[in-house]
Amino acid sequence: MFVLEQSFKVSYQYQVYFTEHLFDAENALLAQVFRSLVEPGYVARALFVVDEGVWTAHPVLGEQISRYFDTLKDLVVLAPEIIRVPGGEAVKNDRLQVERIVDAVNEYGIDRHSYLVAIGGGAVLDMAGYAAAISHRGVRHIRIPTTVLSQNDSGIGVKNSVNYKGKKNFLGTFVPPVAVINDSAFLQTLEDRDWRSGISEAVKVALIKDIAFFEWLDNQKDALANRAAEPMAHLIIKCADLHLQHIRGGDPFEFGSARPLDFGHWAAHKLEYLTNFELRHGEAVAIGIALDTVYSFLKGFISETDVLRVLNLFTVLGFGLSHEKLWEDDSRHLKAGLAEFREHLGGRLTITLLEALGKGIEVHEMDENLIEKAANYLKTYETSLRLSPSV
Amino acid sequence: MFVLEQSFKVSYQYQVYFTEHLFDAENALLAQVFRSLVEPGYVARALFVVDEGVWTAHPVLGEQISRYFDTLKDLVVLAPEIIRVPGGEAVKNDRLQVERIVDAVNEYGIDRHSYLVAIGGGAVLDMAGYAAAISHRGVRHIRIPTTVLSQNDSGIGVKNSVNYKGKKNFLGTFVPPVAVINDSAFLQTLEDRDWRSGISEAVKVALIKDIAFFEWLDNQKDALANRAAEPMAHLIIKCADLHLQHIRGGDPFEFGSARPLDFGHWAAHKLEYLTNFELRHGEAVAIGIALDTVYSFLKGFISETDVLRVLNLFTVLGFGLSHEKLWEDDSRHLKAGLAEFREHLGGRLTITLLEALGKGIEVHEMDENLIEKAANYLKTYETSLRLSPSV
Numbered sequence: 001m002f003v004l005e006q007s008f009k010v011s012y013q014y015q016v017y018f019t020e021h022l023f024d025a026e027n028a029l030l031a032q033v034f035r036s037l038v039e040p041g042y043v044a045r046a047l048f049v050v051d052e053g054v055w056t057a058h059p060v061l062g063e064q065i066s067r068y069f070d071t072l073k074d075l076v077v078l079a080p081e082i083i084r085v086p087g088g089e090a091v092k093n094d095r096l097q098v099e100r101i102v103d104a105v106n107e108y109g110i111d112r113h114s115y116l117v118a119i120g121g122g123a124v125l126d127m128a129g130y131a132a133a134i135s136h137r138g139v140r141h142i143r144i145p146t147t148v149l150s151q152n153d154s155g156i157g158v159k160n161s162v163n164y165k166g167k168k169n170f171l172g173t174f175v176p177p178v179a180v181i182n183d184s185a186f187l188q189t190l191e192d193r194d195w196r197s198g199i200s201e202a203v204k205v206a207l208i209k210d211i212a213f214f215e216w217l218d219n220q221k222d223a224l225a226n227r228a229a230e231p232m233a234h235l236i237i238k239c240a241d242l243h244l245q246h247i248r249g250g251d252p253f254e255f256g257s258a259r260p261l262d263f264g265h266w267a268a269h270k271l272e273y274l275t276n277f278e279l280r281h282g283e284a285v286a287i288g289i290a291l292d293t294v295y296s297f298l299k300g301f302i303s304e305t306d307v308l309r310v311l312n313l314f315t316v317l318g319f320g321l322s323h324e325k326l327w328e329d330d331s332r333h334l335k336a337g338l339a340e341f342r343e344h345l346g347g348r349l350t351i352t353l354l355e356a357l358g359k360g361i362e363v364h365e366m367d368e369n370l371i372e373k374a375a376n377y378l379k380t381y382e383t384s385l386r387l388s389p390s391v
Numbered sequence: 392m393f394v395l396e397q398s399f400k401v402s403y404q405y406q407v408y409f410t411e412h413l414f415d416a417e418n419a420l421l422a423q424v425f426r427s428l429v430e431p432g433y434v435a436r437a438l439f440v441v442d443e444g445v446w447t448a449h450p451v452l453g454e455q456i457s458r459y460f461d462t463l464k465d466l467v468v469l470a471p472e473i474i475r476v477p478g479g480e481a482v483k484n485d486r487l488q489v490e491r492i493v494d495a496v497n498e499y500g501i502d503r504h505s506y507l508v509a510i511g512g513g514a515v516l517d518m519a520g521y522a523a524a525i526s527h528r529g530v531r532h533i534r535i536p537t538t539v540l541s542q543n544d545s546g547i548g549v550k551n552s553v554n555y556k557g558k559k560n561f562l563g564t565f566v567p568p569v570a571v572i573n574d575s576a577f578l579q580t581l582e583d584r585d586w587r588s589g590i591s592e593a594v595k596v597a598l599i600k601d602i603a604f605f606e607w608l609d610n611q612k613d614a615l616a617n618r619a620a621e622p623m624a625h626l627i628i629k630c631a632d633l634h635l636q637h638i639r640g641g642d643p644f645e646f647g648s649a650r651p652l653d654f655g656h657w658a659a660h661k662l663e664y665l666t667n668f669e670l671r672h673g674e675a676v677a678i679g680i681a682l683d684t685v686y687s688f689l690k691g692f693i694s695e696t697d698v699l700r701v702l703n704l705f706t707v708l709g710f711g712l713s714h715e716k717l718w719e720d721d722s723r724h725l726k727a728g729l730a731e732f733r734e735h736l737g738g739r740l741t742i743t744l745l746e747a748l749g750k751g752i753e754v755h756e757m758d759e760n761l762i763e764k765a766a767n768y769l770k771t772y773e774t775s776l777r778l779s780p781s782v
């Protein structure tokens with residue numbers, strides 16, 4: 001027996017930019033980004049994939065993109081077609097969408113020195129990022145997230161994916177983008193549900209990592225509920241920063257088992273499926289966080305005052321915190337969801353709970369009776385809210 | 392405008408083992424490999440994908456695998472099915488093969504802490520590695536290469552791929568395996584063509600990096616042509632070592648432009664397609680190396696003595712060094728192949744030539760007239776061999 005050892009490190013670096021009206025002729029950011037990325041001697045190509053919802057809400061977007069790139073022809077040439085794809089989770093269930101993008105990469109000669117630029121919500125970025133990652137073993141990918149959720153969380157990280165045979169994110173890779181550009185102007189045209197949805201990931205990361213950020217969220221909850229732009233800008237930068245720190249501080253490609261940013265997500269994933277994605281990811285996450293927060297209280301980790309503070313924050317922000325699928329049949333669905341999550345993790349369960357507001361703790365077992373109690377606690381909480389709407 | 396900077400490094404480490412009769416009950420290697428890889432507290436699962444050609448040549452393989460894993464049940468459980476796939480390039484053209492593996496990953500609960508083990512030639516490893524890389528954002532992949540080419544080159548590296556719409560390796564990723572195990576017993580049942588084919592990658596790496604290795608190959612050419620096991624074992628270890636060094640010393644995931652291990656490959660890729668993969672990869676590479684070696688001479692970089700030494704080495708090993716597709720229509724196909732390679736690289740050509748035996752040099756232009764001359768040189772060389780078979 002003879003052995004050769006292989007070991008090496010791969011370095012990744014990218015910027016997450018925050019701007020407004022990215023494609024305005026006067027906004028020099030995107031030109032600068034390409035100037036910093038394209039190697040001397042190359043003329044790169046860029047293929048845009050745009051979320052249909054964004055396209056409809058911004059009818060001049062296509063024209064603006066064309067005009068912007070007219071001035072950059074010595075550096076980067078726009079593909080003759082902008083690909084529009086449906087927004088929302090549906091785009092991740094339809095394998096033909098990935099194929100359309102891969103075919104366009106082929107047709108328009110997008111090579112490993114060229115760029116696939118995706119504009120849209122988290123689902124579109126996940127799907128387009130996957131297509132970019134597998135084409136030519138990875139063409140360069142620039143993400144332009146347009147929702148609160150994708151700007152502060154899913155769009156700035158290193159994962160991409162599509163669903164397969166009813167399993168969420170079954171196919172995907174870990175491949176960092178070469179740049180992320182958050183344009184706050186896109187947030188103005190969001191539906192209320194999408195504005196709100198993204199806030200739950202901020203609450204999540206505050207609850208497990210940063211009590212000061214939680215206090216700030218609690219102070220700003222009315223302004224955020226009323227769609228004030230300034231606290232939202234702060235929220236997104238703060239949450240994005242915590243998220244980026246988590247990635248670089250830990251195990252970016254998740255080779256190990258710890259995934260502490262999954263707080264509240266085991267139940268959320270199950271709820272999304274049970275409701276056929278009628279619940280937005282952020283809405284399901286709010287319920288998942290509420291459930292695991294109540295569970296942390298029932299387990300004796302935190303006080304009921306803490307629980308009620310978290311539930312009140314979500315309620316003021318406009319989230320519903322319960323759903324019949326939680327308690328139906330003695331919480332059968334939740335128990336099944338926990339078993340599936342255990343399998344997803346490779347047989348050994350790791351769940352993040354709260355040992356205090358602002359401090360997560362990992363556990364490897366959950367008590368099914370307490371899960372059922374937590375679900376019923378949320379049911380009672382919501383019922384009491386409906387009975388006394390002044391709360 | 393505001394910016395958050397992200398940067399991190401991802402560490403990869405894996406062993407390339409050399410053994411004989413891996414699945415013999417007395418061979419403890421595979422058990423040791425799993426003992427070193429499976430985390431405490433886990434019982435992993437293993438799904439095997441086996442090249443149909445290997446399965447046929449080793450009729451007891453399936454039984455041996457089952458028996459071997461019977462003793463490891465506390466550590467790793469074998470999936471109830473061993474998946475057999477066709478060998479050779481065809482397996483990379485058929486998208487249903489990837490789907491079969493992904494479906495089995497789903498059905499047999501192969502998670503991110505479980506193992507997809509592929510046994511076969513380079514094409515099977517490329518395809519199975521791709522399926523492993525995209526399932527659950529990457530399940531752990533162990534490669535057991537069974538040909539000279541895959542044991543010394545393609546099977547030990549960090550790439551995987553399938554073909555798409557007639558484009559070689561159009562879909563794929565860079566994902567290192569968690570272990571590679573080279574079993575020399577598999578080489579004994581190879582056809583002569585496959586035994587020979589893998590040697591051309593050794594000649595390639597010797598010519599551009601290591602004159603001592605080239606001298607050794609030149610000394611051993613008769614023994615290698617006669618299928619002597621010992622020099623082949625040395626060749627594989629030496630070539631694998633040079634290949635692993637190249638990966639870790641440079642740009643493992645090829646973010647930049649330099650790909651010096653592509654010596655001889657631009658013409659080889661074109662020839663494989665033009666012959667509908669009737670030419671094996673290694674056979675096409677031998678012709679590609681011969682062509683670029685002659686070109687290096689015509690360009691004045693090396694002497695004709697050097698050229699004839701290289702051509703003679705290949706000839707003694709049993710390679711044909713010319714093909715009508717090289718010179719047909721004034722080498723039209725080669726000229727087109729060069730243009731395609733330029734596009735594949737993103738517009739800027741980088742070709743490795745020889746400035747001496749054992750020393751590669753990168754150039755960014757090639758002269759079409761000299762390419763045509765080089766093709767005709769090979770035609771004349773082969774014709775003269777046929778006229779004087781004693782050479």
